[in-house]
Amino acid sequence: MLKLSQPNISEEAIAGVVDVLRSGYLVHGPESEAFEVALAEYLGCHSVILVSSGTAALHVSLLAMDIGPGDAVLVPDFTFPASANAIALTGARPVIVDVEPSSYTISVAALEDTIRCWDGPEILKGIMPVHEFGAVADMGKIGALASQYSLRIIEDAACALGARDAGGKVGKTSEAACFSFHPRKTLTTGEGGAIATSSLELADRMRRLRNHGMERTAAGMRFMEPATNYRMTNFQAALGLRQLPHLDEWIGKRHRLYRSYQNGLASLVAEGKLVVPRIETGHSLQTFMVVLASRFDRAEVIHALRERGIESNLGAQSLSAIGLYGKPFLPSINGGVLADKGLALPMFEQLDENDISVVCDAMAAVLAD
């Protein structure tokens, strides 16, 4: 079976975890500190705060910005539900905005229209752009809108560790960029997450919010506010720390595989059977998702590929289709299409060009008229 994705854990990383287990330092410890420093150096940002998941990173970031009941946060329709869940868990309202069909990221035009037309009882406080599958959202324009309308930006960068745009790596200058280290992501600690921030004040608050609201003073522990326990363990950090030096090489390999897909799928694209996404150089290619033409039933395609020994899956969800978060404020069209017709194909650095031809040949057979 050709898998959709596969973690990349070296013997060195396994040995690092074993060392931690023997050391007795199991919760936040020296490996966690070292991983935070290494990530901050890698991203070029001021501070990194490790947490227990990507969802925890989003939740802590929103809490650190005092977003809660009576507030609203703009979020793209096409994403994993954790983006909207984190907003809803603070008591704020997620406001769904349509996405771009070629990059799958939030539509800046729809975002601007929603902000201009907003008349809800809640106050718009923030934008949560999602760097879907490693495609960096248009942060220049989103940043301009945020300053014009005094909105905070909480980046859902769960898929985008190592992604970059003209401004540098995602997280380099962010108020809050939230990464996930779930096994489906390129670098994994099992469960895990991190926040990159350039604000010292937010960094302190985030550290406190992940750790029972506690601060250590000369006099001992002080509990400053009700908070969570969202710490990452020391042995998870050991795993991440040993993968990080390989990340850029892995992303480079994923780009070579993407070019093979581009060639291998070109005739299906020309025949109008599927559309491939626009992949910029800074894309981190956590997932490669094509969009099937409307006449194809995705479940049938997934089944037929499985019969040929290839694992595939849907890409992400449409928040408006889930129904838990209300309707989009303005109509959302693309999110639903991507959620219904998006097909994620195998993409991980241990694959080779030959595996990609096998997938492309199977796609041609499965989509044959």
Ligand SMILES: *Cc1c(COP(=O)(O)O)cnc(C)c1O
């Ligand atoms: C994976 C993912 C998350 C959630 O990350 P966890 O670490 O599983 O909590 C959130 N948003 C997006 C876009 C994701 O892909």
